[in-house]
Amino acid sequence: MGGPVKVRIDPEICQGQGRCFSIAPGIFDFDDLGNGVVIGDGTLTSDTLELARLAQSNCPEHAIFIEE
Amino acid sequence: MTDSPLVQDFATDWDHSDPQWVADPYPIWDDLRQRCPVAHTERYGGGWFPATHAGVSEIAKDTDNFTSRTVVIGNGRPTELDLPAPIGVAPPITSDPPFHAIARRLILPAFAPGPINALEPMIRELCSKLLENMGDADVVNAGTQYAQYIPPGVIRGMLGFPEEDIELFLEFVHIILEGIDHPVEERIIEFEPIEKYFVAQMEDHLDNPRDDLTSYLLNVELDGQNLAMEHVFGTMILILVAGIDTTWSAVGSAIWHLAHHPDDLERLVNEPDLMPVAIEEFLRFYAPVTMARLVKHDMEYQGCPMKVDDWILLGFPAANRDPVAFKDADKFIIDRAENRHVAFGLGIHRCAGSNLARLEMRVALEEFIKRYPRFDLAEPEAVTWAPGQIRGPRNLPIRILH
Ligand code: HEM
Numbered sequence: 302m303g304g305p306v307k308v309r310i311d312p313e314i315c316q317g318q319g320r321c322f323s324i325a326p327g328i329f330d331f332d333d334l335g336n337g338v339v340i341g342d343g344t345l346t347s348d349t350l351e352l353a354r355l356a357q358s359n360c361p362e363h364a365i366f367i368e369e
Numbered sequence: 370m371t372d373s374p375l376v377q378d379f380a381t382d383w384d385h386s387d388p389q390w391v392a393d394p395y396p397i398w399d400d401l402r403q404r405c406p407v408a409h410t411e412r413y414g415g416g417w418f419p420a421t422h423a424g425v426s427e428i429a430k431d432t433d434n435f436t437s438r439t440v441v442i443g444n445g446r447p448t449e450l451d452l453p454a455p456i457g458v459a460p461p462i463t464s465d466p467p468f469h470a471i472a473r474r475l476i477l478p479a480f481a482p483g484p485i486n487a488l489e490p491m492i493r494e495l496c497s498k499l500l501e502n503m504g505d506a507d508v509v510n511a512g513t514q515y516a517q518y519i520p521p522g523v524i525r526g527m528l529g530f531p532e533e534d535i536e537l538f539l540e541f542v543h544i545i546l547e548g549i550d551h552p553v554e555e556r557i558i559e560f561e562p563i564e565k566y567f568v569a570q571m572e573d574h575l576d577n578p579r580d581d582l583t584s585y586l587l588n589v590e591l592d593g594q595n596l597a598m599e600h601v602f603g604t605m606i607l608i609l610v611a612g613i614d615t616t617w618s619a620v621g622s623a624i625w626h627l628a629h630h631p632d633d634l635e636r637l638v639n640e641p642d643l644m645p646v647a648i649e650e651f652l653r654f655y656a657p658v659t660m661a662r663l664v665k666h667d668m669e670y671q672g673c674p675m676k677v678d679d680w681i682l683l684g685f686p687a688a689n690r691d692p693v694a695f696k697d698a699d700k701f702i703i704d705r706a707e708n709r710h711v712a713f714g715l716g717i718h719r720c721a722g723s724n725l726a727r728l729e730m731r732v733a734l735e736e737f738i739k740r741y742p743r744f745d746l747a748e749p750e751a752v753t754w755a756p757g758q759i760r761g762p763r764n765l766p767i768r769i770l771h
């Protein structure tokens with residue numbers, strides 16, 4: 302186990318239909334086009350990791366990545 | 370419906386307007402997934418139907434080998450009168466890259482969560498008015514009295530067309546939806562009065578700009594220039610075509626489900642917070658929209674000898690029932706936590722209106738079960754399903770239980 306766990310959205314893959322920001326509005330937001338964006342630098346805590354994973358498992362485009 | 374001979378074997382002769390497919394396509398798709406993951410037909414001039422999630426997603430994302438030049442299967446192919454790829458007749462849905470991204474960018478801001486969420490009070494008022502008009506009858510028709518009117522009412526409001534024109538607007542919507550697969554020459558004539566009315570509305574908006582979708586489309590810039598009136602008109606027609614019987618079908622299917630699953634209805638009545646999760650499962654299980662592509666060139670693909678201009682029937686609803694992609698795919702699980710359903714498509718054409726569709730579904734269902742917390746199917750055998758690429762109940766008599 303190294304540094305912090307981080308979540309990111311690959312903007313090339315995201316098609317912006319908002320499963321992530323409706324499931325986890327504290328972690329994800331949307332831009333003017335309705336594409337998903339990560340709030341802040343995407344660092345997850347033990348409290349938010351599970352919610353981020355849930356959002357990840359609902360993204361039909363597989364655009365959400367959680368990395369250590 | 371068609372007068373074509375009934376299908377004997379969907380693996381070699383599929384037809385999405387065959388009565389068996391229209392009434393209950395799910396067993397057909399289950400069977401195909403097991404023995405023939407990409408089915409073939411000679412009907413409509415030849416075509417292929419992948420029944421698996423993997424097959425559907427690969428094709429949806431492959432714009433090199435497949436074109437969106439037409440997304441509705443007919444007997445003909447696009448003619449010279451139709452705009453060719455990459456633009457097509459109704460950008461962005463009929464556009465291929467690179468033009469697609471330009472056309473899509475133009476409309477996305479109007480359908481992003483911010484502007485769409487602001488519509489919630491308007492949608493709620495529309496739904497509660499419809500319910501009020503349905504009165505205290507013992508049997509109501511959730512299709513023809515309710516679901517059918519919500520999307521056109523909402524889009525009329527978004528476009529900022531006068532409320533008193535709603536009957537006229539509904540008539541136009543009817544002509545547009547019926548005429549979608551008519552030959553271009555016919556369509557031009559049928560659309561004449563519609564174009565006249567829309568142009569008058571656009572002119573009024575040019576003189577008196579306001580905060581609505583019509584003014585947005587008239588003001589939006591492409592390469593520093595406003596869109597031509599025809600482009601704005603085309604976009605409005607696309608929004609009507611893409612946004613109406615799709616959402617109407619989704620709302621209808623959900624009510625149909627609740628009418629014969631009293632446990633699910635009771636949970637939704639008692640646990641309003643469950644609604645957003647339930648909506649995703651309604652979308653997965655009863656995905657209303659199947660799209661089409663055309664094969665761009667002769668090739669061997671997913672093991673099939675595809676020919677240029679063969680149809681692909683892109684079954685998002687079938688992908689949603691694939692047990693490889695979903696646990697207990699054939700079960701409706703109202704609180705399904707992991708749900709990567711593809712009801713809104715996949716890849717670059719993913720539904721631009723999905724925020725609106727979800728909002729309409731949520732408000733429509735919330736208002737319906739608030740007014741009628743207990744109901745069932747008045748005449749299960751009387752329920753009819755729309756044939757073709759948009760599937761949902763049309764006649765939906767519901768008995769209100771007191
Ligand atoms: C539950 C309701 C709806 C469903 C299931 C649905 C489904 C879909 C699907 C599957 C596609 C992909 C088309 C393709 O791959 O060729 C699509 C595209 C589209 N939808 Fe929807 N739709 C719904 C409601 C709406 C609404 C309400 C609107 C707008 C008012 C809308 C506007 C569009 C547009 C503009 C596109 C084309 C996007 C593009 O090509 O980039 N849809 N829809």
Ligand code: SF4
Pocket residue numbers: 310314315316317318319320321322335336337359360361362363364365
């Ligand atoms: S759920 Fe996936 S595709 Fe949708 S906005 Fe979020 S990251 Fe993008």
